[in-house]
Amino acid sequence: MTKRANPPGIFFPVPGNGERTPQYDERFAAILKTAAQIIADEGYEKASMRKLASRAGVSIAGLYYYFKSKEEVLYLIQYYTFDSLVRNLKDRLDGASQEPAEARIRLVVENHLSHFLKHLPELKVCARELESLKGDAYKKVLEKRREYYRITRKLIDELSAGSRQRLDSDMAALALFGMLNWVYMWFNPRRHSDLKRLEEQLSGIFIDGIRPR
Secondary structure, three states: OOOOOOOOOOOOOOOOOOOOOOHHHHHHHHHHHHHHHHHHHHHOOOOOOOHHHHHHOOHHHHHHHOOOOOOHHHHHHHHHHHHHHHHHHHHHHHOOOOHHHHHHHHHOOOOHHHHHOHHHHHHHHHHOHHHHHHHHHHHHHHHHHHHHHHHHHHHHHHHHHHOOOOOOOOHHHHHHHHHHHHHHOOOOOOOOOOOOHHHHHHHHHHHHHEEEE
16 A cells, blocks of 8 residues: 555544545644634534534535544544654654753644644643543543653653752653643733744743753
């Protein structure tokens, strides 16, 4: 089977019946984006495959060609999101391996914001709907989230090394992600149009709080 490029924002193979095509990939990504918006607006329980099909402009049968169930849709939104974040962050950190921990934590913030400010519905879904997943889907998404968390916590350990403060790295990592994940509640593209300034301010608030002194 010919290997196809993945849709924008999706970095591992998407499901497909038989040989995928670029048109399949594009439609898959578009439907998933529509699903994220519906779930973000209405919540997972109120979202339905019928509503998704109508909003995406496909038949119910056509929708089930791409996704087996509503549960699979939710799983794919969350897994793809965190897989993208982890892959992008690893690439950025590989290119900054000689930089101090402070600079690499700033990359974490930049990576997180640059992705989610383009995908606010996905952020809302990931922040609010993890517990709606069950079984293997829950475990796979949780492990991908934990991988992202472990990378960040390790950088926090590096930054706080030598500090006279008794820093709880787990608490610090949770505080950082709490700050970053809450942006969907207050972000206004008109007021916060300068992404670089926003990244610098949020990075500074966090780093100044844990920097050794």
